[in-house]
Amino acid sequence: MSHTGRTMGSAIRITNGRVYDPANGVDGCVQDLCIQDAKVVAEVPADARKIDATGMVVMPGGVDIHCHIAGPKVNLARKLQPEDKRLDVVPSTPYTRSGSGGIIPSTFATGYRYAAMGYTTAMEAAVTPIGARHVLEELHDTPIIDKGFYVLLGNNVFLYRLLKEGRREEFREAVAWWVNATKAYTVKLVNPGSDELWKGRRNANISDLNENIDQFDLTPLDVIRAFIETVNDLGLPHPAHIHCNNLGHSGNATTTLDTMRAAEGRRVHIAHVQFHSYGGEPGKNPTSRGPEIADYINSHPNITADVGQVMFGKATAMTADAPLAHLLKGVSGNKWVNADTENESGCGIVPFTYQEKVYVHALQWAIGLELFLLSKDPWRILLSTDHPNGGSFTMYPKLIRLLMDREFRNDEIRKVNQRAIRKTILGDDLAREYTLSEIAIISRAGPARALGLKDKGHLGVGADADITIYEDDPDREKMFSTPRYVLKDGKLIIADHEFRADHEGRILHATPAYDPDIEKAIRPFFEDYYSIRFDNYAVSDRYLHNHQVIPGQIIPAVQPQ
Amino acid sequence: MSEIGQNLRVVEHATCTFCGCVCDDMDLTVDLDAKRITKAKNACTLGRAWFAEHTIEDKPPARIDGKPATTAEAIEAAAQILAGARLPIIYGLSDTTCEAQRQAVAIADLMHGNIDTTTSVCHGPSGIAFQGVGESTATLGEIKNRADLVIYWGGNPAESHPRHFTRYAVTPKGMYIPNGRKDRYVVLADVRRTPSAPVADLFLLVKPGRDFELLWALRALVKGRKIDPSIEESTGIPLATLETLVERMKSCRYGVLFFGMGLTMTRGRHFNSGAILALATDLNEYTHFVAKPVRGHGNVTGADNVVSWQTGYPFGVNFSRGYPRFNPGEFTTVDLLSRGEADAALIIASDPGSNFPKRAIEHLKRIPVIVLDAKDTDTTELARVAFRTATYGINTTGTVYRMDDVPITLRPAFDSPFPGDEEVLTALKDRLRVLLNEKRGGALRKAA
Structure with missing residues (x-):
C-alpha cells in the first residue's frame, strides 16, 4: 500500500497487530489500535486509513530516560571527532535534513536515528543551567522525538551556601526557581561535591560521602539528602536523578548503596548504575558487586535505575564528572576536553573504545547484563547505554538481543575476556530470556512511568499516538533496528522502513511553584560571581517552541519490600 | 525597559x-x-x-544591480541566482544571530552548496587544533572567580577586546580572588609591545614566527626536560625567564592561557594553537589550567556552534554530495574563491570584499554575489543583490554565543524598517525550495 502524500494524523486504524502494552496488561494480544489526530482513541470511523499490522509487533514508541544528545558538552564532543563521521554520512531525503553520524550524530541525525529505531522520546541527562538556552536550541533542531533535560544543580555554589547556612526553605525555593528558569524536567546530581575540589584544589576529587566539601562545611551525603528530599517535596514528575560519586572506581558499590540508603524510602533515580556496581580495592582491578546492587534495587520500590550498559566498540566519555574524564584520559591516552562552568559544574570528554579482550571493559559489559538478568522488576531497572558513555543509543537493538536470546548471549560471552566473566554470574549459563513484554517495559513503559509521563509508554485510550510497529523476526537485533512503521503524534513518520515525513517534537518540562522573592536572595550572588547579568540568565519561553508542561506528582516514601 | x-x-x-x-x-x-x-x-x-x-539610514531595503528594489524582488532575484548555480557558497555569519545562522545552514543543505564562516580566517586553526588535541577550558566567570595566573598570547585585548581585562580576567574581584588585580599574576606574550603590555607583570617579547618553538619549549620544561640556552637566540626569551614562568605555571591554583590571532594566523597556525592547547592540558597534571581562544566577532562562536550541531563540523562544510563534508583548505571560502570554483555567493554579515586576498576578491567580482548587511560595504558594492537588514542586538532579538560558549538573548533597542537576517534567509529558503523542487522534478517535499 502506498502512503505517499498521506502523512498527516487524522484517523488511523492499525489492524491485526500483536500488541504489547504492559501498562494496560496487554501481552501480545492481536487487536486493532485506533488513532485520532495525535492520540490513541477507542474507535475511529470506518473510512479511517488502515495500516495492516498482521504478523507484526506493536509497541508504544521507545522512551530513553538517560542519554546525552544536546548542548554544550555534546557539541564539543561532536566537534572533537571529525574522524568518526567521515564513514557514517547521513544524506538528506525529500523529507529530512542531512547530517553526520558517528558516536555523536548531528542534531538532525540524532532525531532521525532515534525515530528509525522506534524511539519517540529521549531525555538529555546533564545540562548546566547557564547552558540551558544552548540545549533548547539544539533540541529544537532534533526532529521527530519529544525531549526534555535534567538540570545540573548538585555542585551549585549558591545552593551549597544555602545548605551550609541551614536555609532549607530558601534552598527549596531556589531549586524550584532554577528548574523554571532553565525549562528543565528535573534535577540532576553528578558526583556531588567534586567540582569544588576539581577546580579549586588542583584537580582533586572527593571519594568519601562523609568528607567535607572544601570550605562548605557540608558533605556529599548532606547534599544528596537535601536534593532527594526537596525534589520529592516539590513533586517534580521525575525524582532527583543521581550520578553517584566514585563512578568507575573499584569498590564504588559501597558509595552507591550509601546513596540509595540516603533516600530513606523516597523516590530517587540512580543513573547508569552499572558504572557504580564495582567491588575490589580502590586503585586495583574491579570485581562485580552487580548482584548486591540488583538485590538492593529489587527490594526498594522507591528506587528506579537505568543500567548504562557498556557495548563493545566506539564510545565517548562525556560527563559532568570532570575528574573521571581526566582519569580516562590517562587510561586511554586520547585527546581530552575539560570545560568548567562558573558556579555550576565541571565537564570532561574523552573518546573511548570498549574492547572485548580488556578485563575491565568485559567486566563492565558483564555487570550490566547481570543487573538486567537479576532484575525482578523490569519497571525499575531500565534500558540505557548512558549514550554515548557506554556506547551509542543505536546499540539498543543488539542489547535487546543479548537480553532476549540466551544462545546469542552465550556466544557473545565466549568472545570476551574470560577472567572477567569468571568474576560474574554470566558464566553460569543463565536461563533468563527477556520476553517482548519485558522489553516493552524496560524500553517504554518503565521509563515513561519513572518519568511521570502518563500519556507515554502505553497504548491505552488517551495515550500519545507514539507507536512503533516491528516485523517479527527471531533475530531480535534486526527486528528492533528497523521498524516497519513509526508514528509520532499520530503522524506516519516511517512507513516500509523509510521516512515519509519530518516532524517537530515537543520539549517536555516541569514548572514547580516557587516564591518569586527567592530572586532577591539569588540576585546579589550573580552580581558578585557570575559573568552574565541575572536578568539575562533565565531562559525565555520563546526557546520552547512546541512544548508541554508535565504535571508533578507527590509520592510518599515507601518501606523496603 | x-x-x-x-x-x-x-x-x-x-x-x-x-x-x-x-x-x-x-x-x-x-x-x-x-x-x-x-x-x-x-x-x-x-x-x-x-x-x-547604528542609525536607520534613508536607503532602499535592497538593490539589484545597483538599482533600488523591494525585499521581495531581491528575494526572487537571489533565489534565481542560487537555484541556477552549480557550486553556490555561503560565507560570513559571525555578525548575525544563531536563528539566522540556522536558516543559512538549511539553505546550504537544501541547495547542496558550501557553507563557511569567518572562523576560517580567524580561529579556524584553533578549531583544527581542538580536533587534534582537545582543550581544557572554562567560562569567563570561572576565570573571574578563580584565575590567579592569567597569560595572554598573540593578542592585544586592550585594543581589540577592551573589557576583557576589566570585566572578566584581570581586574575584577572574584570568589577566590578577593583583591582583584592584586591576586593575579599577568603575563603577555607577543611580537611587539602593544598597548596591552602595560597590564602585564611579565611581558615576553617573542621573535616573530617563533611562538611554536617557545610554546614547545615550555611544554618540555613543564615535563622536566632540559632545554638548551640557545632557546633565547631562537625565540628571544632567556631560558631563566622560561624556567621561572614554568615554575609559576605549575604552582598557581588556577591558570589560564588566552590566545589570539597572533598565534593562529602566523607561521605555524594550527600547530601554534595545538601547542598552546596541549600546554594547558599538560599543566593539568600539576594544577588546574585552562586555555581559551579570544574570539573576535560578536557571534562567531554561535556560528561555530550552529554549524557544528547541524552538520557535525564547525566551518568549511560542503553539501555537494547531499551530506556534509569537512575539509579546510578545500571547502574554506578563500580557497574556493581563489581557485575560481564557486559560481555564486551568498555573503551574510561580513565583508570579504574588503579583507580577502586579491585573487579571492577578483573571483567574487566575476560571479553573482548576494549580500545581507546592515551597512554599505565593499562587498555590497560588488553585489548583484544586496539586502539591507536590521542590526542584530540593536534592532532585532536573537541568540548570540560569547567567546566561552555562553548563550545570551539580545534585547533590541529600537525598531528598524529593514527586515532581520533570519526573516530574509527564511523567505529565501522557502522560495529556493520551490525553485529547486521544479528543477529536481518534484523531489523535494517537506524538509525542516
Whole structure:
C-alpha cells in the first residue's frame, strides 16, 4: 500500500497487530489500535486509513530516560571527532535534513536515528543551567522525538551556601526557581561535591560521602539528602536523578548503596548504575558487586535505575564528572576536553573504545547484563547505554538481543575476556530470556512511568499516538533496528522502513511553584560571581517552541519490600 | 525597559555584539524619534562607537544591480541566482544571530552548496587544533572567580577586546580572588609591545614566527626536560625567564592561557594553537589550567556552534554530495574563491570584499554575489543583490554565543524598517525550495 502524500494524523486504524502494552496488561494480544489526530482513541470511523499490522509487533514508541544528545558538552564532543563521521554520512531525503553520524550524530541525525529505531522520546541527562538556552536550541533542531533535560544543580555554589547556612526553605525555593528558569524536567546530581575540589584544589576529587566539601562545611551525603528530599517535596514528575560519586572506581558499590540508603524510602533515580556496581580495592582491578546492587534495587520500590550498559566498540566519555574524564584520559591516552562552568559544574570528554579482550571493559559489559538478568522488576531497572558513555543509543537493538536470546548471549560471552566473566554470574549459563513484554517495559513503559509521563509508554485510550510497529523476526537485533512503521503524534513518520515525513517534537518540562522573592536572595550572588547579568540568565519561553508542561506528582516514601 | 521621557527610553541589560566579549550589562538610552542610541552605559570605546553608529539610514531595503528594489524582488532575484548555480557558497555569519545562522545552514543543505564562516580566517586553526588535541577550558566567570595566573598570547585585548581585562580576567574581584588585580599574576606574550603590555607583570617579547618553538619549549620544561640556552637566540626569551614562568605555571591554583590571532594566523597556525592547547592540558597534571581562544566577532562562536550541531563540523562544510563534508583548505571560502570554483555567493554579515586576498576578491567580482548587511560595504558594492537588514542586538532579538560558549538573548533597542537576517534567509529558503523542487522534478517535499 502506498502512503505517499498521506502523512498527516487524522484517523488511523492499525489492524491485526500483536500488541504489547504492559501498562494496560496487554501481552501480545492481536487487536486493532485506533488513532485520532495525535492520540490513541477507542474507535475511529470506518473510512479511517488502515495500516495492516498482521504478523507484526506493536509497541508504544521507545522512551530513553538517560542519554546525552544536546548542548554544550555534546557539541564539543561532536566537534572533537571529525574522524568518526567521515564513514557514517547521513544524506538528506525529500523529507529530512542531512547530517553526520558517528558516536555523536548531528542534531538532525540524532532525531532521525532515534525515530528509525522506534524511539519517540529521549531525555538529555546533564545540562548546566547557564547552558540551558544552548540545549533548547539544539533540541529544537532534533526532529521527530519529544525531549526534555535534567538540570545540573548538585555542585551549585549558591545552593551549597544555602545548605551550609541551614536555609532549607530558601534552598527549596531556589531549586524550584532554577528548574523554571532553565525549562528543565528535573534535577540532576553528578558526583556531588567534586567540582569544588576539581577546580579549586588542583584537580582533586572527593571519594568519601562523609568528607567535607572544601570550605562548605557540608558533605556529599548532606547534599544528596537535601536534593532527594526537596525534589520529592516539590513533586517534580521525575525524582532527583543521581550520578553517584566514585563512578568507575573499584569498590564504588559501597558509595552507591550509601546513596540509595540516603533516600530513606523516597523516590530517587540512580543513573547508569552499572558504572557504580564495582567491588575490589580502590586503585586495583574491579570485581562485580552487580548482584548486591540488583538485590538492593529489587527490594526498594522507591528506587528506579537505568543500567548504562557498556557495548563493545566506539564510545565517548562525556560527563559532568570532570575528574573521571581526566582519569580516562590517562587510561586511554586520547585527546581530552575539560570545560568548567562558573558556579555550576565541571565537564570532561574523552573518546573511548570498549574492547572485548580488556578485563575491565568485559567486566563492565558483564555487570550490566547481570543487573538486567537479576532484575525482578523490569519497571525499575531500565534500558540505557548512558549514550554515548557506554556506547551509542543505536546499540539498543543488539542489547535487546543479548537480553532476549540466551544462545546469542552465550556466544557473545565466549568472545570476551574470560577472567572477567569468571568474576560474574554470566558464566553460569543463565536461563533468563527477556520476553517482548519485558522489553516493552524496560524500553517504554518503565521509563515513561519513572518519568511521570502518563500519556507515554502505553497504548491505552488517551495515550500519545507514539507507536512503533516491528516485523517479527527471531533475530531480535534486526527486528528492533528497523521498524516497519513509526508514528509520532499520530503522524506516519516511517512507513516500509523509510521516512515519509519530518516532524517537530515537543520539549517536555516541569514548572514547580516557587516564591518569586527567592530572586532577591539569588540576585546579589550573580552580581558578585557570575559573568552574565541575572536578568539575562533565565531562559525565555520563546526557546520552547512546541512544548508541554508535565504535571508533578507527590509520592510518599515507601518501606523496603 | 523603562520610560524616562516621552521619546527617550532606557533598555537595561542589553548586550553589545561588537566583539566576542558579548558584554550583557549595557544600559542603553534610546532616542526613539531619532532612532538612535544616545548613551551606552558600561560600554567600552568600541561598544560606544558600535551603538552610536547604528542609525536607520534613508536607503532602499535592497538593490539589484545597483538599482533600488523591494525585499521581495531581491528575494526572487537571489533565489534565481542560487537555484541556477552549480557550486553556490555561503560565507560570513559571525555578525548575525544563531536563528539566522540556522536558516543559512538549511539553505546550504537544501541547495547542496558550501557553507563557511569567518572562523576560517580567524580561529579556524584553533578549531583544527581542538580536533587534534582537545582543550581544557572554562567560562569567563570561572576565570573571574578563580584565575590567579592569567597569560595572554598573540593578542592585544586592550585594543581589540577592551573589557576583557576589566570585566572578566584581570581586574575584577572574584570568589577566590578577593583583591582583584592584586591576586593575579599577568603575563603577555607577543611580537611587539602593544598597548596591552602595560597590564602585564611579565611581558615576553617573542621573535616573530617563533611562538611554536617557545610554546614547545615550555611544554618540555613543564615535563622536566632540559632545554638548551640557545632557546633565547631562537625565540628571544632567556631560558631563566622560561624556567621561572614554568615554575609559576605549575604552582598557581588556577591558570589560564588566552590566545589570539597572533598565534593562529602566523607561521605555524594550527600547530601554534595545538601547542598552546596541549600546554594547558599538560599543566593539568600539576594544577588546574585552562586555555581559551579570544574570539573576535560578536557571534562567531554561535556560528561555530550552529554549524557544528547541524552538520557535525564547525566551518568549511560542503553539501555537494547531499551530506556534509569537512575539509579546510578545500571547502574554506578563500580557497574556493581563489581557485575560481564557486559560481555564486551568498555573503551574510561580513565583508570579504574588503579583507580577502586579491585573487579571492577578483573571483567574487566575476560571479553573482548576494549580500545581507546592515551597512554599505565593499562587498555590497560588488553585489548583484544586496539586502539591507536590521542590526542584530540593536534592532532585532536573537541568540548570540560569547567567546566561552555562553548563550545570551539580545534585547533590541529600537525598531528598524529593514527586515532581520533570519526573516530574509527564511523567505529565501522557502522560495529556493520551490525553485529547486521544479528543477529536481518534484523531489523535494517537506524538509525542516
